[in-house]
Amino acid sequence: MDFITVVGIVASGCTAVSLIPQLLKLMKEKKAENISLGMLGVLFAGLGFWIYYGFLKKDLIIIISNCFSFLVNGSLAILAIKYKKKG
Secondary structure (H helix, E strand, C coil), X not given: CCHHXXXXXXXXXXXXXXXXXXXXHHHHHCCCCCCCXXXXXXXXXXXXXXXXHHHHHCCHHHHHHHHHHHHHHHHHHHHHHHHHHXX
């Protein structure tokens, strides 16, 4: 594995887990007032394009990390919608 691949894996990993702390906070506090659904919508579009780009480039690192990010952000969006309706 070359240095460029390692940098790509580390960068993808950091990006993929970046919203996990926000997700955990949302699960704990059950308050979603400060979460922008518009931002999540734009993020979903970007992640979708990254996944598509990964398939076009046949780059498994891009595909896997962005699919994981999509799942994390999907969970965040579902909980944000659920907890915004409660309050």
